[in-house]
Amino acid sequence: MALNMAALGGAGAGGASATQMPIDASKFPLPLPDWLAGNPLFTAGFGLGVMGAAMSVLTRSAALAEVAFRRQMLMSLEIPSKDYAYQWVMQWMVANRIHGSRHLGVETTYSKDAAGRQTAAFDFIPSTGRHWVRWRGNFILVERARETKTVDMSTGAPWETLTLTALSLRPHVFQDILAEAKQAALAREEGMTIIYQCYGHEWRPFGTPKRIRPFDSVVLDSGVSEQVFDDIQDFLRSHQWYLERGIPYRRGYLLHGPPGCGKTSFVSALAGRLGYNICVLNLGDPSMTDDRLAHMLAVVPPRCIVLLEDVDFAVSQQTPADPSGPYAGVTRASFSGLLNALDGVISTEERVVCMTTNHYHALPRALVRPGRVDLTVYVGLASKSQLKQMYLRFFPGEEDLSETFAAVCEDEGLSMAELQGYFMFFKNKPQEAVANIQAWLDERRKVHQEQLKQMQQASQPPQASQPPQASQPPPSE
Known part of the structure; x- marks a missing residue:
């Protein structure tokens, strides 16, 4: 019995010593001093609870501080794709480059002139996601978001939003960016006339300016x-x-x-x-x-x-509504x-x-x-003064020849388009333009007379066809 009690006492002492064994401080996320790691109250769990609560408070405080910092120190500008400034800012970003980006988009500008010459230009634009732009010593975060579930019904293009974020130390940075983007857009259109056509319920530029x-x-x-x-x-x-x-x-x-x-x-x-x-x-x-x-x-x-x-x-x-097709029922x-x-x-x-x-x-x-x-x-057919001005427009300084040309063409009823087409055959040849005008007018009269004759024949009602006459028998002898 004494042996058993000793054994139990030894076990109890061993258990007590195991319970009071210090915890390895290297396992904690934060370094702890030796006097705290060896404290029996701390090692029993009370200190760990206090420390966890303190960490939770610090985490929430950091989150609140971040929100307060974003509200007080950061400002954002949101530009929807339907706004005029959207394309201006996108082109402004192309001109100012995109720093640190590996994911870009491309906009291709293709044009073909009347002579058949083709030109194509490629502009790299920020793709969807986040990008950084440095402008006048400011770092600007650019976030381009695209809505995949909502599209523009008139064009089929998805809705997009461009958000610029910068420090609020310069409150006028966005106004300066928009002003510079607008000025650059107007400079590209300076000396140009933009032709708009309606697509759906909005006006959009047609072709190049x-x-x-x-x-x-x-x-x-x-x-x-x-x-x-x-x-x-x-x-x-x-x-x-x-x-x-x-x-x-x-x-x-x-x-x-x-x-x-x-x-x-x-x-x-x-x-x-x-x-x-x-x-x-x-x-x-x-x-x-x-x-x-x-x-x-x-x-x-x-x-x-x-x-x-x-x-x-x-x-x-007044065309009635189409009963079928893509515009069925549209008045x-x-x-x-x-x-x-x-x-x-x-x-x-x-x-x-x-x-x-x-x-x-x-x-x-x-x-x-x-x-x-x-x-x-x-706006009628060319008068004598118009004939003279048109001739001088193509051949400046030829006052005498312009008088002769206007006198020959005065009563011919020429349109300005006909005159321009005629002058195109005599580039830098003012004398030949006057020498050949009479022959051209004579040929023009013949063509008009033939066209008039064809129109008159087409307007006449068709004549009734005569029945064939029966053959007469030969006279009897």
């Missing part, structure tokens, strides 16, 4: 060009005058005359001189409804002229819808509209009344 056409390159009759330009200049300066008198601030112009006389070319040259762009609105689009027409006229980009070409064709034919824009969009309750202001037509007398009076058409301009 065109060089501004010189205003004097379109030769109209004496005083016509300056009359239209002075009128539109007066309109642009009279916004307050319209507002004080309760007059809708919009202006409509109608250019009418034979085809090929320079109506559309004059609109392009007028936009270039004003520093405006052109929005081409196609009323014959099968998807163009009355609501869409009113919406497109309401969201015209700033500093743009709205061009409605061949408006007589659009208002003279096209009506004449009343056009009138309401131009000058109705739903019409918008601060707008310049130019309409062209080859058949002025076919237009309804409701369309050409003041308020919808404020100035009507006839």
Whole structure:
């Protein structure tokens, strides 16, 4: 019995010594001093609980400090892909390079001129993800996010968001970036005219920007060009005058005359001189409804002229809804819808509209009344002064030859397109252009006479065919 008690006592002593054995301090995440690691209260678990609670408090405090730091020391700018500044900032990033990025995207600009020359340029842009850009001593975090489940119904492109994050030590850094991106975009478009077309329910640039056409390159009759330009200049300066008198601030112009006389070319040259762009609105689009027409006229980009070409064709034919196909059941824009969009309750202001037509007398009076058409301009066949100006345009300084050329062609009813086509055969040959004009006019008359004869024959009703006569029997002998 004594032996057993001794054994138990020895076991108890051994157990007590095992319980009080110090813990290896190297296993803790933080270095502990020897006096703390050998403390029996600490090693019993109380100190470990206190230490865990302290670590939890430190972790949450660090998270709160990070949130406070981001709120107080960081600022962000979010730019959606539908905003005008989105493309400006993307092009700005291309110009400023992307530092430390191994994942890039590419935008290809392809163009082909009238001579068939093809050019292609590749611009590297930041792909989806995070990128760093250094600009004027600032490190900017660029995050490009793409929504894969939501797309633009008009184009099928996914929605994107560009987020810029920087230190708030310079609060105007984003304003400076946007101003520089805008200035760079305008510099690329300087001396250019952008042509917009409507895609879905928004205006988008069509093709590459065109060089501004010189205003004097379109030769109209004496005083016509300056009359239209002075009128539109007066309109642009009279916004307050319209507002004080309760007059809708919009202006409509109608250019009418034979085809090929320079109506559309004059609109392009007028936009270039004003520093405006052109929005081409196609009323014959099968998807163009009355609501869409009113919406497109309401969201015209700033500093743009709205061009409605061949408006007589659009208002003279009411095409019924297509019973099948991609536009099944779509009711096209009506004449009343056009009138309401131009000058109705739903019409918008601060707008310049130019309409062209080859058949002025076919237009309804409701369309050409003041308020919808404020100035009507006839752009006709070449007069004697136009013939002379056109000749001097191609052959500067040839005053005597221009008089001779104008005297020969004065009563021929030539359009400006015909004159330009003729002069293209005599580049840098003013004398040959005058020497060959009479033969060219004679050939032109023959062609017109043949065309007129064919049209007259086609318009005549077909004659009834005569029944064949029965053969007569030979006379009897």
